[in-house]
Structure formats: C-alpha cells, structure tokens
Amino acid sequence: MKFAVFDHLDRSGPDLGRQYEDRLRLTEIYEWAGFHAYHVAEHHGTPLGSAPSPGLFLAAVAQRTTKLRFGPLAYPLGLYHPLRLLEEICMLDVMSGGRLELGVGRGASPYEAAFFGIEPATAQERFDETLEIVLKGLGAERLDHAGKYFTLMDVPLVMQPVQRPHPPLWHVTRSLDSADRLAGLGCNVALAMPTRDAGTFTRRYRAAWAALGRAPADMPFVGNTRNVVVLDSDSDAVSAARRAFHVWYDSMVHLWRANGVELPRQVSSPDFDETVEQGYIVAGSPAKVRDRMLRDQSISGINYSICRFACGDLSFEESARSVRLFAREVMPALMPKDDTGPVRAATGTLARGLRWLGDEDLSEVGFLFR
C-alpha cells in the first residue's frame, strides 16, 4: 500500500501567490510524512484549477522536495502541441532525477476544451493521436508522424527522459467498464468512485490482469481519491471538511453552472453527507478516519490510497495538521501486515491494437461531447 496526494489546486482565496507558497510548503510535509507521490490536476478558465500549466507548479515542487514523486493528473492531451508536451515531460523528469508520474487524459470538461478552440467531438481522436506521438517521441532521437491533426517530419529530439522508456503512465477514470482496457494497457489508475464501485473496478482489473497471464507482483497502482480531513476531534474535522467541501464543490461545478448545466449527481453530489456516505470524504478524529479508511480499503481493494488534504478554503494550518495526524496515527494502521502491493508505478504501454479511451468513458458526461 502506497499513499499519495491529489490536488486540484482549486482557488482557496484572493491571494494566489500565498496559496502557491502554502501548497509548496505542504508538499514538503507530504514528503516528510512518507507519501509516495503528489498528483496535480490541470483545468482552465475555472477556479477549480489554479495550476493550468501544471508543469510549472511541478517544476517548483521538484525544487522543494528530493524524493517525492509528482506529476500531472492529468495532462489533457488535446490542449497541447505534442512537441511542447515532449519537451516539458523531458525537462520535468530530468530536473527531478526521474520523479515524474505521467497522467494523461482526454480532458473532462468540454467547456475548457472549447476555450482552446477544440471541438469537443474531436477530443478523443486528438487524445489518441497526441498520445501516440508522445510515446513514440519519448526516448527517440528523431520523430516522424503523419496524422489527422499533426504532421511531424524528421524532428530531432534533443532531450530524453531519465525514466525509460517513459515515466509511468496514469489515467483517471469513473467508468467500471474501462477496467479491462486499462489492465491491458498496464496503466496505473486513479479512480474517482464511491467505495463500493471502486471495489467492483479493482476486482475486474485484477481479474483482467490475471487473465492476461501477468503476475500479481507486477500489478500497476490502482487508487481511489478521497478528501481527507483529520483533526483532533470529530466535530472540528467534520465542520472544517463541510465548510471546505462547499467551496470546492462550487469550483467543481463553476463552468457547468455558468453554462446552465448541473453536473450529473453520480459525478459529484452537492450534498456533504451523501458524499461522506459514498466515501468521497473522510473526516474526523484519527480514530474515526482510521476505522473508516480501513473499512473502505478492504471494500475497494485498492493498493494506492490517494488523499486530498488541501481543498476549498482549508487553511494551511488545517491541512498541515491533517497530514501530520494522518501520517502518525492513520497511515501505519492502513499498511497491510504482509503488504504485497507494488512499490512503484507500472510503466504502462500503448501497445498496438489497444485503445486508451473507450466509449464508456463518455457514459456520464458524454452527451456534452457529442
């Protein structure tokens, strides 16, 4: 079992410079506390994401830490020129001595893609083509590609990543049906699901993994994302979590609302108590969080526990306290006695004939992409 942090870098207040500095101080604490990796989201034109170029924030993280792994979760590939992405990936991996975890995605918001002039209906194709170019380019010396969106002719690639053939690949999914395909790709997965669904997903992923004849020891990371607030008492923690949840939720639905659409309830419920019930939020004293996470962990069958300690208007002090209590009083109890989980992320691959995205990925918000 490894522990990691996910961060939307959603706007916490008017002073963005201070927020950046507070978050960087937190990454130092994550490292101290023994977290494996720090994953940051990319969003545009919304208070949900104040790291619209996550590579820049991650370059700062690389300076503030020495062991902590980090990466975007995920780069919306369609919003990048593939050469820019190749260059940025190499720079980050080299500047950190090979600590990059490479999350790739189609981009979850058609509104954000539209800001960039990307027709949402082309998002999937663009993703496929860009990923193909990026994986072909990483580690290569020259790059040729003739596709629908990009033509690259004999481009010299003067930089290579430290991690070969490429940094570990990650994907975010809310779709149960993507388990088989992602297992085929050997891709690490960050789920955003209720605990029970995560359990169904991991069973399917493991079954698909076994059916492919792959060793359990080579399992990629499969993690589920939780908002975690640990304070000295249940009431302190729950009231801070409730307060911050509403700020975060407003950011989450900001662009959808602005376009007159509510997010489907199964994507994100506006109700704090319902969200706690589903397991998306775990808040309380160390004992309460420990019990709940232990229970959820056995249901979800994950080998990677992804926590969000900073969101909404949680102050630096609240988040820092949360992390310290978590590290000292929760984390040790969540480590299985005979831990057989992976110690590092799987590399993942884009093998020929395999598809990264499936139609089921569009099941919830797909109507907006068509």
Place this chain on the structure above:
Amino acid sequence: MKFGIFDHMDRGGSDLGRQFDERLRLIELYEQAGFHAYHLAEHHATPLGMAPSPSVFLAAVAQRTRTLRFGPLVYTVNLYHPLRLIDEICMLDQMSGGRLELGIGRGISPYEVGYYGVDPATGPERFAEALEVILKGLTEKRLSHHGKYFAFEDVPMEMQPVQRPYPPLWYGANSLESADRLAKQACNTVVGMRADGVGRFAERYRAAWKALGHDEARLPLIGLSRHVVVGDTDKEAQSAARRAFALWYDALIHLWRAHGVGLPRQLIPAEFDDALEQGYIIAGSPATVRERLKRDNDVAGINYCICRLAFGDLSFDESKRSVELFAREVMPAL
C-alpha cells in the same frame, strides 16, 4: 547601469540533469552578486536550447531566488496557444511575487517554427495577433477576440499577474528602424548588434522617447548582450572562452548546418579571435574585461549590461569564478 544575465541554456555536456542543477546554483550566485535579472532563451529541437519550455525552468529559478527578476528572452509566441501563454505568465508572476520580465518574439528560426507546423511566412502577422490577445487576456476579466488566427468568445480569465497591467515587456531588436516602434511601446530591448550599431540604436531610441514627451529618467532598459569570461589572467580566461565558444557556436548554427545553409545574418563571427576583437566576447583578467566593457558600453550608450557567463562547456567552477571576479572587480567600475 543595471546588469543582467542572458542564457541560451545550450547543451554543455552529456548530463543534462547536472547541467540544470549547476545552472540553478549559478543563478543563486547571480542574485548574490547583484544582477538585476536572468533572461532565458527558448529554442526547440537543437542543442542551442535545452530549456525549450523556459517557463518550466523559470518556475525552478523562482524557488531558488528571492529578489532576482527573471523571464524568457524570448517566448516564441507563435509556438504557444495564447491561452496557455497567459496561464504561464500569470503563474510565473504569481509564483515569484511579481518578478517576471516578459520577453516576446515570433521565433526567428524557420526550422524551429516549422517543426511545430507553423508556416514561417505567417510569423509576423500571427505574432501581432497573438500579442494582442495575450495583452488583452492579462488585463481583462473576460476575453473575446475574433481574428484571423484565433477566436475567443467570453473566456473567463481566472488568473491575473501580480504586476499590473502586465510584466515589463522585452523584445530582441536587430534593426535600427525598430527603435522608433519600440520606444513608442515603451518596450525594453536587447539589441543584437555590435557596440557601434547598438550606439546608433540607443541614440535613436532615446530621441524617439524624448520626442514622445517621456521623462528620460523613465527610459526603458536598452541592453547589449555579450559572452563574458573573467579569469585571473587573460591567458586563462581566453583559453576557457575559446574552448566554450567553439561548442556554443556549433550549437548556434546546428540546425542551419543540418539544413545545409549558413546563418542568415552572419552577425557573430565563427572565429573566436574575430569575435573577441569585435567585442562579441569579452574575456580576460578583471582589468582587461573592465576596460573593454567600459569602452564598449560608452560606445553603445546602453543602460543595461547583459552578460552570458555560462555557455558551451564552461564548467560550474569557471562560471562561478567569472561571477565572483565580475561582481567584485568589474561591476563597480561600470
């Protein structure tokens, strides 16, 4: 007179991780030595520029320094989506408490922009439109624009830079005629000419500035960039400079040579001795460097003295020694 640093981040050897690390250590020394700003180039697919996303490296620079200003010189604007560039400018300015110096250009290498699929012929027009979008985006809450290359309809600008209306603009100038336009835009300028040419440029810029009714005390920075190596003796400094210059020059012409052509404007001589003679490189003991810089700065009429103290295969220790000697024995006299 202010002092700045320009860095191509050309490849110094096989270990790029070490190069980044040593460069960051050197940048800490630039700050201690009292340099005003660190300017980083953007190049693609060539050993001339190992920081093809200068923002990524500059985000690290912001963490390693507290007062040193920094920026791209220049962002090749045509190789970015304007929204991405607005995001990066805001992030860097916010992550540094307002220390960004914003260099912009269209990208002068047809090979590099070609790799990105941008037709060099559209460069100036595309650049003008992108710049308009970027400045609008940095100053307005919502962005609308309908042009030839870009269309935006009411895009929310969630982030603003610390420096309002936007960080200081920088431009690289190669022609005397551009002085009038740059003065009008109150744009800081690095002039890519020899000292005598820069002298004519600076004179014209100042005249244009005055004609616009601006206060001379508020003149933007006009800079001249030179390779500088300071050692204990002329011999030692010049031999290191000669060695490093050859490697840097190879990187400079790499893509042009690969395409079987020479540099379009053969400004910088390929021969070290000619480059030294003409002042593109200043290398020597503190006294030698001091005298030459003093003379050339007077001729050039600049108010910003830009040095390249790390280039080619100069070792960290060689560059460090240059910085120390420059700060102690050259800077005060200038």
